[in-house]
Amino acid sequence: MKWVACELHTHTVHSDGQLSVGGLVNRAKSLGLEMIALTDHNTNSGLAELDNQRLSVSFPVIRGIEWTTYFGHVLVIGSKKYVDWRDVVPHNIDEKLTMVHDAGGLAGVAHPYALGDPVCCSCHWEFYLKDWGLADFIEIWSGSLPQLVMRNKKAIKKWTSLLDKEIYLTAISGRDWHGDEDDTKPFGVTYLMLDEMVDVTEAAKDALKNHRAYVTVGPTVSLSASSNGKNTGIGGTLLRGETTFRIAVGGEHRKEIWRNFDLVPQKNRAGWRWRQGAVKRRFCWVRKRNDYHGARGLGMGSHGASRHHARRGMRTCGDKSDYF
Numbered sequence: 364m365k366w367v368a369c370e371l372h373t374h375t376v377h378s379d380g381q382l383s384v385g386g387l388v389n390r391a392k393s394l395g396l397e398m399i400a401l402t403d404h405n406t407n408s409g410l411a412e413l414d415n416q417r418l419s420v421s422f423p424v425i426r427g428i429e430w431t432t433y434f435g436h437v438l439v440i441g442s443k444k445y446v447d448w449r450d451v452v453p454h455n456i457d458e459k460l461t462m463v464h465d466a467g468g469l470a471g472v473a474h475p476y477a478l479g480d481p482v483c484c485s486c487h488w489e490f491y492l493k494d495w496g497l498a499d500f501i502e503i504w505s506g507s508l509p510q511l512v513m514r515n516k517k518a519i520k521k522w523t524s525l526l527d528k529e530i531y532l533t534a535i536s537g538r539d540w541h542g543d544e545d546d547t548k549p550f551g552v553t554y555l556m557l558d559e560m561v562d563v564t565e566a567a568k569d570a571l572k573n574h575r576a577y578v579t580v581g582p583t584v585s586l587s588a589s590s591n592g593k594n595t596g597i598g599g600t601l602l603r604g605e606t607t608f609r610i611a612v613g614g615e616h617r618k619e620i621w622r623n624f625d626l627v628p629q630k631n632r633a634g635w636r637w638r639q640g641a642v643k644r645r646f647c648w649v650r651k652r653n654d655y656h657g658a659r660g661l662g663m664g665s666h667g668a669s670r671h672h673a674r675r676g677m678r679t680c681g682d683k684s685d686y687f
């Protein structure tokens with residue numbers, strides 16, 4: 364298992380992007396990404412280019428599509444059968460996401476709080492999703508400078524409110540990369556903890572399904588928790604009991620973006636206990652609320668979130684990193 368830097372939301376000339384699939388792959392490599400998902404609007408014709416030019420031999424590409432409808436956008440990853448998106452409307456979205464699952468795919472909510480018409484046609488999420496558990500993941504970050512954008516703060520709030528209801532969506536970052544963005548601006552990356560699988564799409568689906576994901580604009584982040592002598596990381600489960608969370612920030616990747624980076628913990632919030640760890644750049648917060656514990660670290664670097672169920676043990680649900 365290893366953490367891999369991914370961009371999970373891209374467009375090419377097969378829809379409204381600026382680059383060919385090959386061009387996008389080359390750009391991804393030059394930016395230090397290790398994997399991308401191809402998610403063109405309402406078409407998977409880019410996958411033919413991918414296969415014909417054998418591009419995925421040298422660079423892992425996840426097979427996907429972005430359903431682009433009048434009521435919001437849905438990222439579909441790794442569906443083994445074509446699921447017709449043309450008749451999706453607000454009231455049948457639950458059935459449509461079930462069809463994606465039946466076809467072996469995962470479905471995620473893209474940029475839920477993006478401005479809608481006339482700024483961005485149909486980008487705002489207006490589906491009447493009755494069972495949010497049918498969504499596998501949600502973009503809590505979208506676009507460049509994602510940590511500063513109001514729509515993303517709303518998405519984080521939505522994600523957190525779902526966690527509070529025991530609905531565990533995996534939080535991801537989607538640059539919605541069209542190939543003409545300013546690469547000097549910090550952008551988010553989703554790290555997925557991948558199992559050694561031959562098929563990268565299956566490996567990515569496995570990570571997304573099991574919450575082995577975090578987002579960052581720069582440094583790598585590790586979140587671990589220990590309880591009753593058992594340790595686990597992002598996506599893992601712990602037994603009940605006093606739990607210690609540790610968040611560490613690493614520095615192997617994309618150093619050029621955060622050269623002057625340093626951890627500056629934010630002020631403590633009411634009801635939160637903050638403890639500086641013995642190791643520099645290691646700290647933890649422990650919060651108790653109702654029937655779960657959460658841990659969250661904030662800084663010029665990182666924060667993570669975990670949840671504890673009184674009855675079912677703890678699951679870590681993902682974390683994210685801010686770069687203020």
Ligand SMILES: [Zn+2]
Nearest residue numbers: 429436473486
């Ligand atoms: Zn979109």
Ligand SMILES: [Zn+2]
Nearest residue numbers: 372374429539
């Ligand atoms: Zn898009």
